[in-house]
Amino acid sequence: MIIEKTIIQSNNQIAENIWKMQFESPQIAEEYAGAGQFVNILPNDDWNHPLRRPMSIASVEDSTLSIIYKIFGDVTEALSKKKVGDAIELLGPIGNVFTKWDSNVFPILIGGGVGLAPILNLKDQCHVADIDYATIIGAKNSNEQFIDHDPENKIYLTTDDGSIGETGTVMVPLDKIITKIDNPHIYACGPEPMLKAIHDFALKNEIPTQLSVESYMGCGIGLCQGCVINKNNKAPKEHSYHEKYSLVCLDGPIYEAEDIYFA
Amino acid sequence: MIIEKTIIQSNNQIAENIWKMQFESPQIAEEYAGAGQFVNILPNDDWNHPLRRPMSIASVEDSTLSIIYKIFGDVTEALSKKKVGDAIELLGPIGNVFTKWDSNVFPILIGGGVGLAPILNLKDQCHVADIDYATIIGAKNSNEQFIDHDPENKIYLTTDDGSIGETGTVMVPLDKIITKIDNPHIYACGPEPMLKAIHDFALKNEIPTQLSVESYMGCGIGLCQGCVINKNNKAPKEHSYHEKYSLVCLDGPIYEAEDIYFA
């Protein structure tokens, strides 16, 4: 893990409210271990927003690292105003990576909303490793999409309003394709309701599933104990530590579905 | 008084840490009453710095208003990073103006540090009105100067280190020229120690003197009662209001020397 002052190489809007930013970040790129890891961004010196913002790594090529982000509030808005050549401080790479995707399994990659970044990253990795996989991408409507619905290539888009791809949530295509696949492994990242639906589906159907979860982070490096998620530990002892909760920044952000639950 | 969203027309460094900014500000220009008035600037939406920053008007030409500012802290630093075309919100014009400069008197204009703006403004006004005047400008060193030492044209520069013009404070040339002038009137703006020296000089020598003072401002419009300066009222009653203190934003920023004192 390194704090690196990087230089912005590009910063472009790719869909409604969704931007892609590339950094010249040789040190973090060097330590980077794979899809799932994230960086903790400090967009400015402004103490009005004391905390860094975690962002999944969407790709690493040589010394160039990219993120895909959605404008939510002040900090992501400020991020969108940054210019090529501006300096920006990243802390990373942080967290664990998606595992067990290899030619013995059939990965189903599911991304929703801003949860696309690590999924697209894993998609690239599968592609490079020549592993056959399917991709399901969910969005509210077509404006938030920047990938084509392409069922022939097993890329399924869904929108809440049906404005593009299939109507409904990612569960619609998932339900359809799951039965046709041998040894499916699900890899998912997205908003909590989506993860919860996939989580329940995975447990019910006993499909090995890795979820990349989000939580509010104070530090990203294990100092604050703020970023916990509920562990699926049926019987924590009365006086226990880290049996009920797990630190997403140190132990995550990727969990086997059976290890966690959503309140 | 108006809150006007203006557009930055230029923003250039003119000396070490000193910048000049021009705004397209038709409404405030329309209401503008003369040298001495100021605007209260809101450089950004950042609540880390809740308060506006007061800046003297350095010139108004048609709908273009200018300020001259020194980088002191966060907000003036942010100001210096603004680009031509950026929008910026001004509240103004605020405050009273220098008076009694006409062909019956000989104005001595004295500016120090960031107190230059209103003095240069008054200088322009005297020039346009074809009134003979002298100018004394003080600075720490030559790097902070952007005006030429030109005794023939009665422009006297002083620097603490003598790196340009005369060595010492503005009091050096003031002392020299004052005796040669008929009916001198002093107009001064600058740091408190300078104003205090001029204040004492003026009272001792009974020279009509107007000082443009600074004070920490909460609002600039009479709401907060924060911006007071000490009134030179020898006998305020026990229960009085505004006999001991004056609001710089409503009653100033320009005071006759005998009306105020510096603690």
Add this chain to the structure above:
Amino acid sequence: MKRKISILPKNSIEIGQVSFNNPIWVASGTFGYGTEAPELVDVEKLGAIVTKSITLHPREGNPPPRIVETSSGMINSIGLANIGVDKYIDEMLPIYKNVSTKIIMNVAGTDLMEYVEIIEKIESVSSDLVGFEINISCPNVKKGGMEFGVDNSMTAELTSELRKRTDRLLIMKLSPNVSDIVSIGMGAQDAGADAVSAINTVVGMSIDSNSGKSNIYTTYGGLSGPAIKPIGLAAVHKLYQKLSIPIIGIGGIVSSNDVMEYILAGASAVQIGTANYRDPGTGEGIIDELNQTVENSKWDSVKDMVGKAKLLS
């Protein structure tokens, strides 16, 4: 048109017997006597104006420096500079007759008798004031009533003495600089206050690290602005759990989202303070925004939202 939206009965609220067009008020000491800003603002849109603290005698206030900015806040030590109650009666009350905005007079005193005398003076003349807000919590006057603000029995005593002397709204303004704000609020309620407002400023200090000088003449001053919003929200929420009278939320409000937070926490109305210095039209803007926000929400009106924060535990 705009004006019309703002007086939709939807966002009207009642405190005691008085109904207000909307819950957006401006806070004492941050909007002068209500007569300073009209050039820049449509004050008639505001739910109410709380005028600056008035004392029995005129006061010059504290020597400068009186204010300094801090991270997302400011410290002030104005020292209750004001024209005094007699001038308030002579000069302000007549003006208020021509203003349709509801005016609440904020009152400060150094001891019980001063508060009483002020109220009696006001009640002895005719006026359109809808009520009093009693400042028992100004941190930067030596004897600025601070004794009342930290003690619940003294707060109760003051409240009941004033209650006897007025039928107008009686709002006790609480200090956050206490171990237990709820017990003081209870004291006010039990003694007959119509409402409490919370919070006044938080005791703070600032030093110029270069010169080593205090940035405030009186050393300590009152911290306000967005920095203290979490403190104000906690105070309002705690009060709401125990009190049955309305609570008026104050502290760090700059947007309609902030107002929503306060209302969800339990405020029936809110006051905007420091934000007025940056833009005296903040309240006006928020009123329009709030109407829109409520329109788009699942709530029928602001009143429905009061105290409806969903707790997780």
Add this chain to the structure above:
Amino acid sequence: MKRKISILPKNSIEIGQVSFNNPIWVASGTFGYGTEAPELVDVEKLGAIVTKSITLHPREGNPPPRIVETSSGMINSIGLANIGVDKYIDEMLPIYKNVSTKIIMNVAGTDLMEYVEIIEKIESVSSDLVGFEINISCPNVKKGGMEFGVDNSMTAELTSELRKRTDRLLIMKLSPNVSDIVSIGMGAQDAGADAVSAINTVVGMSIDSNSGKSNIYTTYGGLSGPAIKPIGLAAVHKLYQKLSIPIIGIGGIVSSNDVMEYILAGASAVQIGTANYRDPGTGEGIIDELNQTVENSKWDSVKDMVGKAKLLS
């Protein structure tokens, strides 16, 4: 080279019998057990590390969400998640033997006996701990010692019971959520504390105005960060006027200027908290800056500056 500057005796300070290379410490709960950040920081430069609150038994802490950002601050309700004193003894104390940085153990309990038991357990083994900081002020644990923090006689009783059991530094950490922090500091001093530290977090709340949900599981949490710096400074300055033992300043420190303010207000040392989350190297950076600042100032050393704020009144 840099290392050398930081240990110039110039900026060394003494608290009780212990001398520290410099007055820049890191605050409890914001630097873990001191073992998490070394990859990113040269922890040996720090004046001291105060480790996170340790309780008698391990604690899971509170359910999520535990933190939320606010204007220039954050609210946390971690709920004292920690490994418990036994594991601290088994796993941490041996590590600390190999660290040259001074380690201060922060201790929290739900009642007097718990505090006592923890101290006794630590004192029964050999360790390099230089002292204890006693958390009597954590606002987000139901029985997290908050009873002590608001009451000066209970603070005194706790202090004297612990004093009997240890010769190491005993630092009582004070809460800002009280009417009179000085009386509680006096209680600690009179009962034998070597120093007090101030402040812990300020009670705060935050609501998501869209969903109406509390942003913190336990509803209330502790506000920290630059927003509270003025509150911490006022507390330190007030304590300095009355106490004769050293005061350790905490609250919103992010720069060497902030440190100067605290020292001028009366702090002999300071702790950096929230700023570590943004950059765990904050303290390290400040040490270098502070050396430079003192070098350029009229002061001979940090010690000379303590409490030297120039008041205007």
